[in-house]
Amino acid sequence: MNGRRLSVDAAERGIRARDRGVLARAITLVESSRDDDRRAAEELVGRLLPGAGRARRIGISGAPGVGKSTLIESLGTHLLDLGLTLAVLAVDPSSRATGGSILGDKTRMPRLAADPRAYVRPSPAGTELGGVARNTREALLVCETFGCDVIFVETVGVGQSETEVAEMVDTFLLLTLGGAGDDLQGIKRGIMELVDIAAVNKADGDGLPAARRAARDLSSALRFMRRRFDAWEPKATTVSGKTGEGIDALWAMLIAHRDAIEASGELLTLRRSQARRALWRDVERALVADLRARADVAARLADLEAKVEAGEVSPSAAARELVMLVRGG
Ligand SMILES: Nc1nc2c(ncn2[C@@H]2O[C@H](COP(=O)(O)OP(=O)(O)OP(=O)(O)O)[C@@H](O)[C@H]2O)c(=O)[nH]1
Numbered sequence: 001m002n003g004r005r006l007s008v009d010a011a012e013r014g015i016r017a018r019d020r021g022v023l024a025r026a027i028t029l030v031e032s033s034r035d036d037d038r039r040a041a042e043e044l045v046g047r048l049l050p051g052a053g054r055a056r057r058i059g060i061s062g063a064p065g066v067g068k069s070t071l072i073e074s075l076g077t078h079l080l081d082l083g084l085t086l087a088v089l090a091v092d093p094s095s096r097a098t099g100g101s102i103l104g105d106k107t108r109m110p111r112l113a114a115d116p117r118a119y120v121r122p123s124p125a126g127t128e129l130g131g132v133a134r135n136t137r138e139a140l141l142v143c144e145t146f147g148c149d150v151i152f153v154e155t156v157g158v159g160q161s162e163t164e165v166a167e168m169v170d171t172f173l174l175l176t177l178g179g180a181g182d183d184l185q186g187i188k189r190g191i192m193e194l195v196d197i198a199a200v201n202k203a204d205g206d207g208l209p210a211a212r213r214a215a216r217d218l219s220s221a222l223r224f225m226r227r228r229f230d231a232w233e234p235k236a237t238t239v240s241g242k243t244g245e246g247i248d249a250l251w252a253m254l255i256a257h258r259d260a261i262e263a264s265g266e267l268l269t270l271r272r273s274q275a276r277r278a279l280w281r282d283v284e285r286a287l288v289a290d291l292r293a294r295a296d297v298a299a300r301l302a303d304l305e306a307k308v309e310a311g312e313v314s315p316s317a318a319a320r321e322l323v324m325l326v327r328g329g
């Protein structure tokens with residue numbers, strides 16, 4: 001963090017006064033894993049929580065190169081034209097390996113990056129996924145209190161990241177591509193179940209027919225999925241982040257989803273269960289971290305893991321032994 005540490009009071013005041021410099025530093029605070037920063041972050045989040053919840057929270061997921069950043073630039077610019085403010089946050093577990101972030105990439109969002117009504121935040125590097133998810137959840141609250149009307153959470157879909165993102169947003173948008181016959185096979189079934197809207201991107205030029213075909217296939221596939229909401233049937237559409245074709249229709253669809261679940265009362269239920277799940281994810285993470293940090297557990301762990309891998313001890317028996325060790329039994 002640059003300069004003097006940010007006090008919780010100064011952070012709260014600055015965020016409420018829409019000070020962008022403070023916004024950036026407050027997010028750095030909630031991303032920090034230092035013990036004293038964590039305590040300050042919790043205090044800050046606790047103060048912001050009562051007034052939060054008014055933004056439209058939209059998750060955008062898709063494989064590398066499907067055009068997420070280009071689409072967010074295009075959609076975001078459309079929102080600015082409508083007089084809305086926005087933030088773009090990224091959940092990118094792979095940034096740990098690459099040491100940098102490919103998401104929330106400001107060079108792919110030049111207009112948003114240059115506009116004071118938009119705030120683009122790259123993914124924090126060097127944290128495990130559970131940590132990134134918590135940080136992003138808290139960054140989202142900070143941005144809401146700051147006054148952003150729309151918050152995009154972008155993820156590249158590594159590991160469990162789509163699920164983690166779906167658990168912090170109101171609307172989950174899957175971005176995909178048409179073409180090459182294997183349209184649907186490339187999409188993990190578990191992901192299809194999270195989808196509120198699927199958009200086939202790069203529906204421009206020569207890619208248009210394939211994109212339209214893929215959108216039709218997706219539409220029928222989505223009809224067979226277990227519904228997430230009574231008030232919303234998942235839909236597919238085509239879009240081009242490059243030409244802007246279909247952007248306003250996509251925005252209308254995103255609004256329609258959020259409005260439908262709000263009117264049915266399902267948004268409230270969703271946010272409640274998201275908060276409860278986040279609580280338990282954090283509890284589990286903290287307890288497992290404590291457990292791993294114990295000397296007696298560490299001493300047994302390597303041996304037990306080796307035996308489990310070799311098939312000499314069953315995973316459940318090994319788990320029981322570790323738990324008994326912790327219980328002192
Ligand atoms: N034809 C066409 N090309 C596009 C479109 N959107 C993006 N591209 C191109 O696709 C490439 C990847 O675009 P990005 O927006 O960086 O994709 P991304 O999904 O954010 O990629 P990662 O952040 O690396 O996961 C770039 O070369 C873009 O110019 C589109 O709508 N049509």
Ligand SMILES: [Mg+2]
Binds near residue numbers: 069102103104
């Ligand atoms: Mg990108």
